Amino acid sequence: MMYTFPAFSLFLLKYFLGVIKKNEKQYTKSEIMTKNTLFIIIILTTLFTTQAQEDSYLWLEDVDSEKSLAFVNKQNKITEDKLSSIPEYQGIYEKSLEIFNSTDGIVYPSTYGEFVYNFWKDENHVRGIWRRSPKSKYLEGNPTWETLFDLDEMSKTDGVKWVYNGSNGLYPDYNRFIIYLSKGGSDASIKREFDVKTKTFIDDGFYVPESKGGVSYVDKNTLIISSDFGENTLTTSGYPRQVKLWKRGTLLKDATLLYEGEVDDIGVSGYVLRDNEMEYKCVVRYVSRTDISYIILVENQQIKLDIPSDTYPENLINNQLILRLQSDWNVNNKIYKQGSLISLNFTELLKGKKQVQLIIQPDELSSIEGVSKTKNKLLVNLLHNVNSELFIYSYVNNKWIGKKVNAPDFGRISITDLSLSSDEYFFTYSNFLTPTTLYIANAKTNTISPFKSLTPYFDSDKYKVNQFMSTSKDGTQIPYFVVSSKDMKTDGSNPTLLYAYGGFEISQRPFYSATFGTSWLDNGGVFVLANIRGGGEFGPKWHQAGLKEKRQNVFDDFYSVAEDLITKKITSPKHLGIMGGSNGGLLVGVAFTQRPDLYNAVVCQAPLLDMQRYNKLLAGASWIDEYGNPDIPEEWAYIKKYSPYHNLKKNVAYPEVFFYTSTRDDRVHPAHARKMAAKMIDMGYPVYYYENIEGGHGGSSTNKQSAKANAMRFSYLLMKLK
Structure with a gap:
């Protein structure tokens, strides 16, 4: 025996x-x-032998170990050598780099006071410069840029590959900023105080060591801060669980504790909520993604807002707190529907009283995509059948009155900049074939004017866009867009790339991408964007239909689109490829393990793949509301059915997958991609694996790195699908 x-x-x-x-x-x-x-x-x-047998690749979770990096470097070389030899590679790389480095691109504004600030990268500024121009000059179309700091020079001086992660200014004069800088693009960053008048980092100014978390000015000499304050101050998800008030001239360790969450929370944060002359210190405790507490600090008193725990406060304007409801809410015997946008009298809410006004209740085909405010107006970005519509709302005589902005239809609208001191704002419009245009607008007069458009790098007149519906396994209708040449033949031979995300209530909207156009469409490809469940295209219910034990709906939706493309003879399995990143990386990982018969190429970027250990790696514990807890047997029972890492089998005709990740990704651990690739290699499956040594969750830190990633992805797809 x-x-x-x-x-x-x-x-x-x-x-x-x-x-x-x-x-x-x-x-x-x-x-x-x-x-x-x-x-x-x-x-x-x-027990121990079984565990070891189940996962013999745990060593790859040690990000910077010599053994792990030896695996990475070996696979990187193999993949780079193979993909860079594909005929289309060099042309795609050069064209992508030209696009990324173009000095004719849109200079997106960030308005603070009388200046417009901008972070800019090109071939002469590889890591970028932070600069500003008087707003008046910018609006004239003739900005006079003043460089504030140069990350290339800083990186050379410090011996660190710095990446700019944003800034936070001192209201209302904005003569000082807290600058966020990360090493290699990670989410964790150091925070340094910067004086824009002297164009220097302040030697004895506020400085926060590398950590996740954030800071906001309360006044010139005070910060409200969440950070890693030392032992036992982070949650199991790796985020801060303390919010403190830090006075200038004192040590960070001596900052005054304002609030402390629990170690099993996702995390806590603090900021200043402003409504014209009124200011409130606010603490947000994220117990989970559906259990959130908002605490207002008033005269040393903590007032927890009596609002639904799954509700997202959007803004405070004219003493009205704006809420977007994730579920029905019964207030004063009146039910406000899931997905609605409402407001409450804020000062009365602090007293425990609820005076509610309905702003908008989207219909079955609509959802609230975003809410912003100018000095006096509320801007609401509404999605209707996955196309944007922009509205301006005014609060008059205890009622909200809305007007539609006369922006272009059938595309994507995004608010890019606004100011708390005026009703001017900027937004962009684009669709798959229309280059992004930046508009300057005024919410008070409801006027708009095109300001700057991207250079069209490909001839969009050759292409067309169609929106179709597929039928998922449970009968749900799933919309998807197809971008193709006008003379496309429906003979099943078209190289087709299917992209989707399907999670965290994030909507996938039409977008313009010069690199997708030149790299894919101009090389004969068809591009498909699927609006599967798990996203936010049709409101909270669309997201909730893909949570936890319902996750298979997301994957079934994806398969229905793939099958519909094949049925319509737009493509065939031999010519169909799929791409996804982060949660989308999980999506395509499940797709090729559950339905390998449908695809011939898979681009799996910054993915989650080991769903038994995802909650133990970096920020993974913060996503339990989305996927479930694998440590609970009842929940692992449904997770293990789709976990790609655990569903690999021998002797299956899997497509040759291209895994792409980053060593410096401190959100989704690179071990997911590493372990999956190593396991497949040991099982005898050929794979492509590339891990950028820097870049963070976005995968790239410089334009050259982005161009290289683009060239590898599309060269791989053209090789497999043409």
């Missing part, structure tokens, strides 16, 4: 339990003790 080691342990266990009897002899006390000791040893041996 032959046994594997765990099976042999089980055999011995049964033997000592008396299930298998060699004879009927009576045991002495000493023999019984020996028998019990062996019994315990066998149990432990079985």
Whole structure:
């Protein structure tokens, strides 16, 4: 009789339990003790051996170990050598770099006071410069840029590959900023105080060591801050669980504790909520993504807002707190529907009273995509059948009155900049074939004017866009867009790229991408964007239909689109590829393990793949509301059915997958991609694997890195699908 080691342990266990009897002899006390000791040893041996057998790639979770990086460097070289030899590679790389480095691109504004600020990268500023121009000059179309700091020079001086992660200014004069800088693009960053008048970092100014978290000015000499304050100050998700008030001239460790969450929370944050002259210090405690507390600090008193725990406060304007409801809410015997946008009188809410006004209740085909405010007006970005519409709302005589902005239809609208001191704002419009245009607008007069458009790098007149519906397994209709040449033949031979995300209530909207156009469309490709469940295209219900035990709906939606493309003979499995990143990386990882028959190429970027350990890696614990908790047997029962890492099988005709991740990704651990690739390689499957040594969750830190990633992705797709 032959046994594997765990099976042999089980055999011995049964033997000592008396299930298998060699004879009927009576045991002495000493023999019984020996028998019990062996019994315990066998149990432990079985458990540990089984665990080791289940995951023999744990060593790849050690991000910077010599052994892990040796694996990475080996696979990087193999993949780069293969993909860079594809005929289209060099042309795609050069064209992508030209686009990324173009000095004719849109200079997006960030308005603070009388200046427009901008972070800019090109071939001469690889890591970028932070600069500003008087707003008046910018609006004239003739900005006079003043460089404030140069990250290339800083990186060279400091010996660190700095990446700009944003800034936070001192209201209302904005003569000082807290600058966020990360090493290699990670989410964790240091925060340094910067004086824009002297164009220097302040030597004795506020400085926060590398950590996740954030800071906001309360006044010139005070910050409200969440950070890693030392031992036991982070949650299991790696985010701060303390908010403090930090006075200039004192040590960070001596900052005054304002609020402390629990270690199993996602995290806490603090900021200043402003409504014209009124200011409120606010703490947000994220117990989970559906259990959120908003605490207002008033005269040393903590007032927890009596609003639904799954509700997202959007803004405070004219003493009206704006809420977007994730579920029905019964207030004063009136039900406000899930997905609605409402407001409450804020000062009355602080007293425990609810005075509610309905702003808008989207219909079945609509959802609230975003809410912004100018000095006096509320801007609401509404999605209707996955196309944007922009509205301006005014609060007059205790009522909200809305007017539609006369922006272009059938595309994507995004608010890009606004100011708390005026009703001017900027937004962009684009669709798959229309280059992004920046508009300057005024919410008070409801006027708009085109300000700057992207250079059209490909001839959009050759292409067309269609929106179709597929039918998912449970009968749900799933919309998707197809971008193709006008003379596309429906003979199943078109190289087609299907992209989707399907999670965290994030909507996938039409977008213009010069690099997709030149790299894919101009090389004969068809592009498909699927609006599967898990996203926010049709409100909270669309998202909630893909949560936890309902996750298979997301994957079934994706398959229905793929099958519909094949049925329509737009493509065929031989010519169909899929792409997704982060949660979308999980999506395509599940897709090729559950339905390998549908695809011939898979681009799996910054993915989650080991769903048994995802909650133990970096920020993974913060996503339990989305996927479920694998440590709970009942929840692991449905997670394990789709976890890509655990559903790999031998002798299956999987497509040759291209995994792409970053060593410096401190959100989704690179071990997901590493372990999956290593396991597939050891099972005899050919894969492509590339791990950028920097870049963070976005994958790239410089334009050259972005161009290289683009060239590898599309060269791989063209090689597999043409």
